[in-house]
Amino acid sequence: MSTPVAPLSTWARNVSPSPTLAVDTKAKALLAAGGDVCSFAAGEPDFDTPEHIKEACIVALKSGKTKYAPTPGIEPLRQAIVDRYDAEYGLKATIGQVIVSPGGKFNCYLGVVATCSPGDEVIVPAPFWVSYPEMVKLAGAVPKLVLADDRTGFKLTPAQLEAAITPKTKLLILNSPSNPTGAVYTRAELEALVSVAVKHNLYILSDEMYEHLVYDGVKPTCVATLSPEAAARTITVAGFSKTYAMTGWRIGTTLAPLPIAKAISELQSQMSSNVTTFAQYGALAALKEKEKTAAAVKIMLAAFDRRRKSLHAQLNKIPGVKCLLAEGAFYLFPNISSFGLKDVDFCNRLLDEEKVAAVPGSAFGAEGYLRLSYATSDEIIAKGVSRLAKFCAGLQG
Numbered sequence: 001m002s003t004p005v006a007p008l009s010t011w012a013r014n015v016s017p018s019p020t021l022a023v024d025t026k027a028k029a030l031l032a033a034g035g036d037v038c039s040f041a042a043g044e045p046d047f048d049t050p051e052h053i054k055e056a057c058i059v060a061l062k063s064g065k066t067k068y069a070p071t072p073g074i075e076p077l078r079q080a081i082v083d084r085y086d087a088e089y090g091l092k093a094t095i096g097q098v099i100v101s102p103g104g105k106f107n108c109y110l111g112v113v114a115t116c117s118p119g120d121e122v123i124v125p126a127p128f129w130v131s132y133p134e135m136v137k138l139a140g141a142v143p144k145l146v147l148a149d150d151r152t153g154f155k156l157t158p159a160q161l162e163a164a165i166t167p168k169t170k171l172l173i174l175n176s177p178s179n180p181t182g183a184v185y186t187r188a189e190l191e192a193l194v195s196v197a198v199k200h201n202l203y204i205l206s207d208e209m210y211e212h213l214v215y216d217g218v219k220p221t222c223v224a225t226l227s228p229e230a231a232a233r234t235i236t237v238a239g240f241s242k243t244y245a246m247t248g249w250r251i252g253t254t255l256a257p258l259p260i261a262k263a264i265s266e267l268q269s270q271m272s273s274n275v276t277t278f279a280q281y282g283a284l285a286a287l288k289e290k291e292k293t294a295a296a297v298k299i300m301l302a303a304f305d306r307r308r309k310s311l312h313a314q315l316n317k318i319p320g321v322k323c324l325l326a327e328g329a330f331y332l333f334p335n336i337s338s339f340g341l342k343d344v345d346f347c348n349r350l351l352d353e354e355k356v357a358a359v360p361g362s363a364f365g366a367e368g369y370l371r372l373s374y375a376t377s378d379e380i381i382a383k384g385v386s387r388l389a390k391f392c393a394g395l396q397g
Helices: 010-014 019-032 051-062 075-089 104-115 131-138 158-164 187-199 258-271 277-288 290-315 343-354 378-396
Strands: 098-101 121-126 142-147 169-175 203-207 234-239 252-255 370-373
Touching: 010 131, 019 343, 051 277, 051 290, 075 098, 075 252, 075 277, 098 104, 098 258, 104 131, 104 169, 104 203, 104 234, 104 252, 104 258, 121 131, 121 158, 131 142, 142 158, 158 187, 169 187, 187 203, 252 258, 277 290, 290 378, 343 370, 343 378
Parallel strands: 121 142, 121 169, 169 203, 203 234
Antiparallel strands: 098 252, 234 252
């Protein structure tokens, strides 16, 4: 008789798989099997990494940049990040405040682990990026979800924040521009939220991964610049994945007050060591070769903007669908609650019947919506929306 196998850990048993990756995986499997799938599921640019960035990585690889690097990142890259925040936002920082990590997701997780202990509460505005609640749970803390739906433009209000705070609240997570909604907080809106956070002595994790993907003259706000009090408590997460089409490179960044930055660096030293050394030289080229980088980003942003407007207009022509126009990122978050169907069932049937892949809003804490990524071709957008319209018409009648 065999000895019973011990159960897995609490963390392993309670963590949820990524629903966005699950939908994308199913869509890719159908495509591989020869299916004509229109996928709106992927959260990554459909552009290649700019050539000068790839070339810098190749040169570093060939020149032997293949050994361990300092845990928080190579110094030239960290200095370039300091210089970027100064040039773009007037934010004064030191190299010791910067940590380069293997992907923005890991930067966010380290920020949570560095500031939260078991039993602490973390306010997570919904719709949220799917990984935030799981990160909080993996730190032993408790995610407190607060829904900000399309009636407030998917933005948390100061009154909602105030009402959610308890003596156990330790951290507020903000994400602007937002994944999954594309909403962008104004500077005044962020100032009001930060004022509440300061009043209650909360840390702020500001995920600004999509900061450069904004439209219609919208200006992103770096939360740490709002006041000295904001700078003293804000963990700013950004990275290279979205702006520079470098999702597979896994390079994220944190800029934080020095005590938090030191803690994050020490945690990372035990969890992952450094980001792939030669990849960091590609990231450095993205920041140092500014003209080439800006030209590549301009092309990508123009395509996203065109698709954003086209998809938004087409969605709002479908009876029963209501969709706000995103100001940032590369997602739209249409409301499909009028059809009386759970969004998970809606998405499953949409994929099975019409071969259109979308992610249900409930994956982001907002039942009754879909997340549609327009980081895909104009052809797929046109074909996919046509199929979505057909599907919706069938539900109505």
